[in-house]
Amino acid sequence: MPTGREPKLKCLAAPIPSAGVIQAGQNRYADADRNLKAALPLVSGNSTMLSYVYYYLGVSNYQMGKLTADKSKMIAGAQFTDKAVANGADPCKVRHPATPRS
DSSP states (O other), X not given: OOOSOHHHHHHHHTHHHHHHHHHXXXXXXXXXXXXXXXXXXXXXXXHHHHHHHHHXXXXXXXXXXXXXXXXXXXXXXXXXXHHHHHTTOOTTTOOOTTSOOO
């Protein structure tokens, strides 16, 4: 039974995935990873947002693995990217947050 709080909670949670995407664009991969993982349950009903979250989780995890030579993080990054593609994301069309709009 809905309590009326769900829409308010979704509005309050909306900045979490955005923060993770911005942090990934700023090469703050650990922060992005934390915020994007926290956002997963909040965007589970929105396939577009879910694909973005998975894509940037993939980028963040892969880059953290690359920086620390941790192959398990790199593999996790590739798996998140695969999930993004499975959800309909086209990595060729995902705009990096630091890229200006044309």
